[in-house]
Structures are given as structure tokens and as C-alpha cells.
Amino acid sequence: MSKKRILISGLLLCMLLPIAQADEGMWLPYLLQLNESDMQQKGMKISAKDIYDVNHGSLKDAVVLFGGGCTGEIVSDQGLLLTNHHCGYGYIQSHSSLQHDYLTNGFWARNKNEELPNNGLSVTLLVEMKDVTAEVLNGIRNNMTENERKTIVTQNIKTIQQKATEGTHYKAVVKPIYNGNQYLLFINEVFTDIRLVGAPPSNIGKFGGDTDNWMWPRHTGDFSVFRIYCGKDGKPAPYNKDNVPYKPKKHLTISLKDTKTNDFTFVFGYPGMTQQFLTSFAVELIQNQTNPIAIDLRTQRLDIIKKYMEKDKLTRIQYSAKAAGIANGWKKWIGQNNGLQRLDVIKHKQELEQRFNQWVAENSDRQQQYGGMVEAYKAFYDQLRPIAKEVSYFMEAFYSIESIKFAWQMHGILQADSLNSQQKQQYTLRINNFFKDYNSNLDKEIFDALATAYFANAQDIPNATLDKVHKIGLTKLSNEIYSKSILLNKDKMLEIVAKDDKKALNKLKKDILFTFTIPIVEHYNTNIAPKYSNLSKQTDSLDRLWTKAMMEMQPEKTFYPDANLTLRVAYGNIKGYQPKDGMIYKHYTTIEGIMQKENPDIYDYVVEPKLKDLYKHKDYGRYANKYGELPVCFIATNHTTGGNSGSPVLNAKGELIGLNFDRCWEGTMSDIQYDVDLCRNIILDIRYCLFIIDKYANAKYLVDEMTIVQ
Ligand code: ARG
Numbered sequence: 001m002s003k004k005r006i007l008i009s010g011l012l013l014c015m016l017l018p019i020a021q022a023d024e025g026m027w028l029p030y031l032l033q034l035n036e037s038d039m040q041q042k043g044m045k046i047s048a049k050d051i052y053d054v055n056h057g058s059l060k061d062a063v064v065l066f067g068g069g070c071t072g073e074i075v076s077d078q079g080l081l082l083t084n085h086h087c088g089y090g091y092i093q094s095h096s097s098l099q100h101d102y103l104t105n106g107f108w109a110r111n112k113n114e115e116l117p118n119n120g121l122s123v124t125l126l127v128e129m130k131d132v133t134a135e136v137l138n139g140i141r142n143n144m145t146e147n148e149r150k151t152i153v154t155q156n157i158k159t160i161q162q163k164a165t166e167g168t169h170y171k172a173v174v175k176p177i178y179n180g181n182q183y184l185l186f187i188n189e190v191f192t193d194i195r196l197v198g199a200p201p202s203n204i205g206k207f208g209g210d211t212d213n214w215m216w217p218r219h220t221g222d223f224s225v226f227r228i229y230c231g232k233d234g235k236p237a238p239y240n241k242d243n244v245p246y247k248p249k250k251h252l253t254i255s256l257k258d259t260k261t262n263d264f265t266f267v268f269g270y271p272g273m274t275q276q277f278l279t280s281f282a283v284e285l286i287q288n289q290t291n292p293i294a295i296d297l298r299t300q301r302l303d304i305i306k307k308y309m310e311k312d313k314l315t316r317i318q319y320s321a322k323a324a325g326i327a328n329g330w331k332k333w334i335g336q337n338n339g340l341q342r343l344d345v346i347k348h349k350q351e352l353e354q355r356f357n358q359w360v361a362e363n364s365d366r367q368q369q370y371g372g373m374v375e376a377y378k379a380f381y382d383q384l385r386p387i388a389k390e391v392s393y394f395m396e397a398f399y400s401i402e403s404i405k406f407a408w409q410m411h412g413i414l415q416a417d418s419l420n421s422q423q424k425q426q427y428t429l430r431i432n433n434f435f436k437d438y439n440s441n442l443d444k445e446i447f448d449a450l451a452t453a454y455f456a457n458a459q460d461i462p463n464a465t466l467d468k469v470h471k472i473g474l475t476k477l478s479n480e481i482y483s484k485s486i487l488l489n490k491d492k493m494l495e496i497v498a499k500d501d502k503k504a505l506n507k508l509k510k511d512i513l514f515t516f517t518i519p520i521v522e523h524y525n526t527n528i529a530p531k532y533s534n535l536s537k538q539t540d541s542l543d544r545l546w547t548k549a550m551m552e553m554q555p556e557k558t559f560y561p562d563a564n565l566t567l568r569v570a571y572g573n574i575k576g577y578q579p580k581d582g583m584i585y586k587h588y589t590t591i592e593g594i595m596q597k598e599n600p601d602i603y604d605y606v607v608e609p610k611l612k613d614l615y616k617h618k619d620y621g622r623y624a625n626k627y628g629e630l631p632v633c634f635i636a637t638n639h640t641t642g643g644n645s646g647s648p649v650l651n652a653k654g655e656l657i658g659l660n661f662d663r664c665w666e667g668t669m670s671d672i673q674y675d676v677d678l679c680r681n682i683i684l685d686i687r688y689c690l691f692i693i694d695k696y697a698n699a700k701y702l703v704d705e706m707t708i709v710q
């Protein structure tokens with residue numbers, strides 16, 4: 001934050017406390033009154049009550065938690081739902097086959113009968129949220145141990161959740177905020193009949209792929225369309241073909257009007273996790289140990305995978321989703337580390353900790369409550385660091401080898417004397433699933449790289465394994481595993497399972513892949529993982545106290561509770577940024593950029609002929625801006641994180657102008673430290689979304705269902 005901004009917000013603070021700090025923050029909808037004047041000052045034309053109201057339909061009634069980690073919004077009075085393509089990806093894939101490759105070609109239900117049900121998908125609507133801190137902490141005394149405290153808190157939460165939903169079909173959940181200093185109750189309505197309505201082809205919905213992921217300028221049409229169904233009584237019901245489209249209390253109005261720099265905008269959705277209260281020690285661990293280890297190991301993995309994907313089409317299909325998953329975290333952590341370094345976060349946190357020590361020393365009450373906390377944190381992280389390193393190398397090296405993971409997933413087969421039909425079915429499925437997307441040469445190369453890294457860096461490895469590796473040598477071991485292991489022979493494994501071949505099963509016990517894998521994983525599960533999780537739990541009480549102290553020490557600052565996958569509002573303005581010296585990024589992109597990126601030889605940049613045709617004829621319909629351009633994406637200063645994908649991005653009047661789907665690379669440290677100069681969320685312009693539905697997919701009947709202002 002610049003000096004000037006600090007001064008200005010400092011001045012304002014004195015005048016109208018409490019006031020939110022601009023741009024940073026993910027605010028609780030039920031307390032949005034506290035932000036209202038700030039939001040209106042920044043351009044908002046509606047009231048906090050229009051956004052969240054328990055007694056009347058409000059915008060919150062149109063925002064949903066989509067599955068377990070994305071957001072969606074209702075855009076018609078028939079339960080039509082928008083979310084990201086990458087949020088619907090797994091479901092689109094599950095309906096895809098070689099004959100109907102919806103992932104590649106897109107899918108559009110021509111009428112409600114063609115909409116496809118999705119096993120396991122739910123959509124959660126918030127009915128109400130409220131503070132239940134007093135009830136949760138009822139019976140807690142200061143001199144209790146952490147365990148005693150936990151027992152009471154858990155019991156109280158159970159009672160509160162039960163009472164809150166008695167006699168209703170609602171589901172309740174209590175979640176801590178401010179690291180356990182406060183508790184909120186969320187009463188939800190969970191719908192489970194959710195059907196796929198439409199999805200663009202991947203080269204629109206995933207345009208730019210992993211190359212463009214986390215980056216601006218962006219041209220991804222990252223959306224998919226679903227519909228909520230319910231029983232005839234309007235209540236949630238499991239899938240039934242006679243269920244009816246859900247009629248929401250409120251659906252969003254869509255605006256096709258032009259937007260411009262500095263326009264007010266807010267994001268309403270379910271951010272997953274932020275960690276603003278971390279100490280310098282925690283940031284140091286992430287920045288200097290956890291991230292570098294993971295980045296290095298994933299770089300090695302991705303280089304190998306890419307090499308094979310380029311050589312062979314089948315491998316590309318088999319590994320594209322895997323590579324996307326590996327690359328998403330990898331790229332985010334690289335960006336996060338750059339950002340943490342650029343903002344010198346560790347140093348600033350150290351200064352804050354010094355100030356804290358002075359503040360504590362000023363007064364004996366504080367000394368009694370908070371004395372020695374910084375030292376306690378230091379001691380804690382000294383203990384955690386080496387164990388965290390073991391965890392990192394196990395997870396990112398050893399257990400990231402596909403054959404190893406598979407061996408562990410199959411090891412139950414060794415315990416069975418004979419296989420019953422259910423087990424047969426289960427193992428057959430597992431074997432088929434594994435080999436469907438498996439390339440053994442590729443995996444061997446990864447084994448050679450990652451096992452080497454694991455044995456060179458992990459300290460806590462069973463002695464017998466170490467002896468074996470020393471005696472045989474990793475290279476020979478790897479050669480034997482990949483040439484001799486029966487486990488890696490699909491046909492033989494299928495046969496053994498199908499025939500319940502006892503002799504072969506017995507022989508499997510000595511299979512080299514099993515004998516190598518099992519002791520290491522078992523050792524990790526019984527020694528390292530519990531040590532790590534027990535130790536991690538030890539900071540619960542420290543973190544709770546630290547958060548309380550930080551808030552007490554900085555009374556001039558308005559804090560937001562860290563994201564925890566509960567409904568929040570983040571607000572700011574549409575704005576470009578300066579990523580590097582001498583560079584300025586504009587705040588929006590157009591279809592022009594899609595054509596500039598087009599490359600028929602690179603999978604991520606193939607442009608569909610139909611889209612090119614629409615481009616050639618400038619056939620943008622009512623979706624063009626006033627310059628005649630077709631807008632594709634834009635960026636804003638809204639503070640968002642993972643989970644916000646698919647969130648509605650709304651204008652000053654509360655109308656839908658886009659779908660949140662990503663952040664700019666330079667700002668991915670915002671989970672730990674937000675910076676208004678660098679942090680931008682990336683938004684799909686609703687006009688490109690509707691253009692694709694209407695003009696590209698000829699599914700205008702869906703657009704006709706929506707409420708649109710122009
Ligand atoms: N970076 C975005 C998020 O964290 C989008 C990820 C999906 N896209 C991809 N190319 N992997 O979820």
C-alpha cells in the first residue's frame with residue numbers, strides 16, 4: 001500500500017469508524033452494513049440489504065456453493081445456473097465418450113429432456129448465517145487445556161447444529177472465524193438433482209490451457225451451464241425424472257451495458273482459504289521450504305510429461321487433465337513466491353512482530369496474556385520445519401510416482417484370502433481406471449527423477465528400505481520394477497482378479513513394487529503423518545491468541561475473517577495494472593486477442609472454424625461493446641481466491657457482468673498478502689458467455705430464459 005493511501009485511509013478512519021480498507025477483504029454478508037458506506041463511496045448504487053437479507057429475496061438467494069469448491073449463480077426463474085467450465089469439467093467429462101466427446105466438442109441440451117443428471121453433484125444455498133460464539137463457548141474456562149476446550153466446543157456445535165434444523169429439511173454447519181475467536185452458524189438448503197445444460201468446446205472453455213492459466217491477458221470462455229431441479233413441493237429431492245426446475249427466491253439480472261475502468265464491482269461467492277494472520281515464521285516456511293520443494297519436483301514431473309505429450313497423441317489425451325492439475329498448483333506457487341519476495345512480506349511480518357513485542361512490554365495485562373508468543377512461534381516452527389520437509393518430499397516426490405500410488409491403492413488385495421464378487425468388481429475397476437491413462441515409460445522416467453530426489457532429501461525412511469536401495473542401487477531397482485512387476489501388467493492383473501487366482505495372489509506378496517512401496521507408505525502413515533498433524537494442531541491455541549492480539553494491537557484496522565469456504569463479498573473496481581517496469585496492462589480483452597493467439601499446431605490455441613466465421617463477419621449481435629468489439633475477459637481489484645471460481649461479478653446496481661475464474665500471476669500471494677497494485681481477479685465478460693451460448697451454440701432459448709438489461 002502506498003504512503004498516500006495509508007494517509008487517506010487513516011484520515012477517513014478517524015472520521016467514520018468502522019470503515020473497511022479499500023479493495024482488500026472478503027466480507028461477511030450478514031455484516032455488510034459495516035461496509036455499506038465505503039461500497040457506496042466507491043460507486044455502489046444499491047444497499048447492503050439488497051445483497052443480503054434474511055426476510056426478503058436478496059442477491060444472496062441467487063448465489064450457490066457449486067459442488068465442494070466452486071461458486072455458481074442462478075440466472076433464471078427456472079433454476080438455470082452458471083459456473084466455470086473448469087468447475088463443471090469433471091461432470092462434462094463423465095458424460096463424454098469417444099462417440100460423444102462433449103469435453104472436446106461441447107454439449108448443448110436442446111430442451112429440458114436432454115439435460116443430463118450428475119451423480120454426486122450438489123448445490124448449496126445459504127438460508128441464513130448468524131453469530132453463535134456465546135453458545136459455542138458456553139462452558140469454556142480460561143484455565144482449560146486445549147483438549148478439554150475442544151471437547152466442549154465440539155459438543156456445543158453438535159447441539160447448535162441439531163437445534164438449528166429441527167423439523168426442517170435444512171442442513172446446518174458451524175464454522176470458526178478469526179482462528180477460533182468467533183463462531184458462525186450457517187443454515188443451508190442443499191439441492192442434489194443438478195443437470196448439465198450446456199458447455200462450450202474445450203478450445204473455448206479452456207482456451208489458452210495451462211500456458212495462459214494464472215495469466216493476463218486472457219481469452220478463456222470459462223463457463224458451463226447447469227440447472228437445479230427439485231421436488232414438486234419446491235424442496236430439494238434426489239434425482240428423479242419427474243422433478244421440476246427450481247424456482248428461486250431471486251435470480252440475477254444480467255447487464256450487457258458497457259463497463260469501463262474504475263467502475264465499481266463486487267464478487268459474491270465462496271472463497272476457500274486465505275491466511276492473513278500468518279507469522280513471519282510461517283511465511284518463511286512456505287516461501288523458503290514448502291513452495292521451492294514442490295515447485296522443483298513438479299518442474300521435473302511436468303518436463304517429463306510434456307516431453308511425452310508432445311511425442312504422442314494418446315499420451316496427450318491421457319495426461320492432459322493430470323498435467324493441468326500438477327501445473328495449476330505449480331504455477332500458482334511460483335507466482336506466490338515472486339509476490340511474497342516482491343512485497344518483502346517476511347521482513348514486514350518480522351517488523352510487525354517486533355512492534356508486537358514492544359506493545360506487549362508496555363503493559364502487564366498484555367504481558368500476562370501474550371508474553372512470549374513470538375518466541376513460542378519460533379520454537380514451534382523450528383520443530384515443524386524438518387517434519388514439514390519430510391511431508392513435502394513424501395507427497396511431492398515419492399507418492400507422486402504413479403506406480404507407487406497405484407501399488408498402495410491395490411495393497412488391500414494382499415490381505416484377502418479370496419476375493420468376493422464385490423471386491424473383484426472394485427479391483428477390476430481400479431485396474432482399468434489406472435491403465436486407461438497410464439504410460440509406463442513416462443512413469444519410469446518420473447520414478448527415476450522423483451525417487452532419486454526422495455532418497456537424497458528425506459531423512460525419515462525405514463532402515464530396511466535404505467539397506468535395500470544401497471545394496472541394489474536405485475537404477476537397478478527401477479529397471480526391475482518396470483520390467484518385472486506383475487502389478488504393472490494390466491492383463492495379468494485383470495486375470496488374477498477375475499479368476500481369484502490364489503497362487504498368483506500369494507506370489508504378488510513378493511512383487512517388487514509392493515515390497516518397495518508398502519514399508520515406506522506404512523512408515524509415513526504411522527510415524528510422519530500423525531506427528532505432523534499433532535504438531536500442526538498445537539498452533540490452534542497459539543493462532544487463536546495471536547489473531548486476537550493482532551486485532552487488539554491494531555484497533556484502527558478493520559479486519560475481515562479469513563476465507564473458509566463460506567459466503568463472502570469482495571468489492572473493488574475494474575482496473576488494469578503494471579506487471580513490470582515499463583509495462584501497462586489494459587483492463588479488458590476482446591476476440592481480436594483470440595485470433596492473435598490462434599495457432600492450429602498448438603492444442604491450447606486452436607480456434608473453432610465457427611468462431612472464426614463469426615469473427616470474420618463481426619457477427620457479435622447485441623454482445624459487442626460501443627466500439628464494435630466483442631469483449632472476452634476483464635480484470636478488477638476484487639480480493640478473491642480458490643473457490644471463488646464461477647462467482648458472479650456484479651456492477652454498481654447488482655447486475656451480473658461476469659464470471660470470476662482466476663487471478664493474475666503477479667498477485668497470487670493475495671492468500672497471504674493482498675496488494676492493490678498487483679492483485680487482480682480475472683473475469684469472463686458475461687457478453688462473451690452469452691455470445692457463445694446464443695451465436696456460437698445456437699442455444700438462444702437459454703438466453704431467452706434470462707433477465708437481460710441493455
Ligand atoms: N487457475 C485457476 C484456478 O485456480 C483455473 C484452473 C483451471 N485451468 C487450468 N488450465 N488448469 O482454479
Ligand code: ASP
Binds near residue numbers: 645
Ligand atoms: N481458479 C481459482 C478457482 O478455481 C480461483 C483463484 O484461485 O483465483 O477457484
